[in-house]
Amino acid sequence: MTQSQGWAAQNATTPLAPYSFTRRDPQAHDVVVDIDYCGVCHSDIHSTRNEWKNAIYPMVPGHEIIGHVTAIGSAVTKFKVGDLVGVGVIVDSCRTCSSCKAGEEQYCEVGMTTGGITLTYGAYDKYGELTQGGYSTNIVADEHFVHRVSPKLNPAGVAPLLCAGITTYSPLRHWNVGPNMKVGVVGLGGLGHMALKFAHSFGAHVVQFTTSESKIADAKRLGADEVVISKDTDAMKKQENTFDFILDTVSAPHPIDPLITALKRDATYTQVGLPDTPPVIFTGNLLFKRRNMSGSIIGGMAETQEMLDYCAEKGITSDIEMIGIGQINEAFERVVKADVKYRFVIDMKAGK
Ligand SMILES: [Zn+2]
Numbered sequence: 001m002t003q004s005q006g007w008a009a010q011n012a013t014t015p016l017a018p019y020s021f022t023r024r025d026p027q028a029h030d031v032v033v034d035i036d037y038c039g040v041c042h043s044d045i046h047s048t049r050n051e052w053k054n055a056i057y058p059m060v061p062g063h064e065i066i067g068h069v070t071a072i073g074s075a076v077t078k079f080k081v082g083d084l085v086g087v088g089v090i091v092d093s094c095r096t097c098s099s100c101k102a103g104e105e106q107y108c109e110v111g112m113t114t115g116g117i118t119l120t121y122g123a124y125d126k127y128g129e130l131t132q133g134g135y136s137t138n139i140v141a142d143e144h145f146v147h148r149v150s151p152k153l154n155p156a157g158v159a160p161l162l163c164a165g166i167t168t169y170s171p172l173r174h175w176n177v178g179p180n181m182k183v184g185v186v187g188l189g190g191l192g193h194m195a196l197k198f199a200h201s202f203g204a205h206v207v208q209f210t211t212s213e214s215k216i217a218d219a220k221r222l223g224a225d226e227v228v229i230s231k232d233t234d235a236m237k238k239q240e241n242t243f244d245f246i247l248d249t250v251s252a253p254h255p256i257d258p259l260i261t262a263l264k265r266d267a268t269y270t271q272v273g274l275p276d277t278p279p280v281i282f283t284g285n286l287l288f289k290r291r292n293m294s295g296s297i298i299g300g301m302a303e304t305q306e307m308l309d310y311c312a313e314k315g316i317t318s319d320i321e322m323i324g325i326g327q328i329n330e331a332f333e334r335v336v337k338a339d340v341k342y343r344f345v346i347d348m349k350a351g352k
């Protein structure tokens with residue numbers, strides 16, 4: 001067994017606290033990773049507080065993991081000891097269904113059960129063990145779900161790419177965002193700020209939708225060509241029928257119809273946030289312009305590697321605030337208040 005020291009939630013209401021546990025010995029295809037950095041995703045808070053009603057305790061959260069390989073199984077071919085690597089939201093899938101074979105493991109047909117998608121934390125893996133995430137000293141994962149990370153980039157800023165990065169990169173690529181397209185980004189948080197960077201980098205004309213005038217300057221710095229205050233009905237009216245694609249990153253309930261009417265005929269609205277109450281949509285706004293409504297979660301393993309390689313080539317990382325693990329409970333409170341620019345990353349070597 002591999003000894004690990006993490007910070008865990010023991011139930012939905014008490015703060016995270018130190019927790020010792022073991023991980024499996026590396027199997028033939030496993031990589032042992034000594035964790036350097038872990039991003040703090042809003043999902044970590046929803047999960048540890050059981051806001052999605054599926055929590056299994058004790059729970060060590062964290063699925064934006066960067067570290068170094070310290071040991072490899074006998075059949076590992078992708079990595080050697082010392083490599084800088086990343087682990088994201090999932091650590092296994094069935095590998096045999098049509099989605100897995102298409103490299104879209106996140107849509108594994110077996111679903112989130114043992115033998116299907118295995119979440120990096122808070123799930124039972126095929127060995128029957130409870131997975132534990134990256135707020136810890138190490139992780140053991142199958143090489144197929146581990147990614148190469150270029151040492152050219154600041155590794156702490158790479159950590160959030162494993163969730164916030166791929167969650168926005170994948171739909172922008174899927175819907176072929178590029179030059180001569182007008183693209184909207186709704187919300188400017190951990191996901192939104194990565195969407196701005198990618199859409200700008202792909203050559204689109206990028207428009208940030210926000211409810212807050214205080215975000216205008218930052219949105220422009222991050223890649224927005226224009227900023228539209230979505231509460232301003234006159235400003236929204238001017239945007240009608242002009243967008244080729246809109247990516248909605250907001251996970252709080254919010255009005256979607258005015259944003260859908262901003263789309264051109266045949267254009268697509270994609271949601272990557274998951275509001276806990278379903279949005280009310282006037283379907284006429286879809287029908288009369290043949291507009292599309294879609295959703296997306298993270299990305300496949302090959303696409304995650306493609307995204308990391310793209311970021312290395314273009315020098316793209318997340319804007320982060322670094323903390324020690326001892327500050328994690330305070331950081332959770334600030335994430336809930338959206339008081340972070342734009343992602344907390346835990347320096348797992350810093351101690352506190
Ligand atoms: Zn996440």
Ligand SMILES: [Zn+2]
Nearest residue numbers: 094097100108
């Ligand atoms: Zn599958």
